[in-house]
Amino acid sequence: MRLTLIQRDDCQLCDRAWEVLAAAGVPDFDPLWIDGDLGLQARYGSRIPVLRREDTGAELDWPFDPAAVRAFLS
Numbered sequence: 080m081r082l083t084l085i086q087r088d089d090c091q092l093c094d095r096a097w098e099v100l101a102a103a104g105v106p107d108f109d110p111l112w113i114d115g116d117l118g119l120q121a122r123y124g125s126r127i128p129v130l131r132r133e134d135t136g137a138e139l140d141w142p143f144d145p146a147a148v149r150a151f152l153s
Contacts, residue, residue, distance in 0.1 A: 080152065081133035082108035085123050092141055096128040103148035 082105065086093035100108060113119035113127065123129055130139040130148065139151045 082152075083111050083131045083133060084108050085111045085113060085119070085129040085131060086127050087112060087114050090127060093128045096130070096141060096143070099143060099145055100130070100148060103145035103152075105148060105152070 084093070084096060084100065086096070108130070111119075111131075113123050126140050128141045130143065130151065131137070132151070137151070139147065143151070
């Protein structure tokens, strides 16, 4: 399953999301930086970080913890 972490530069919550994903045992994901993309900023600006499943398009908004990530992926 392909995952994308939608985030922006210099974002402490985004840094924390990386830690949560590691704690949840997520082996790999693609980062998507919204900085410089007005469309993505309008869509995700107040929601980041957001974890997205590329197979279903489902999104998990912050805040999330390891248990929420594992449930989202099951």
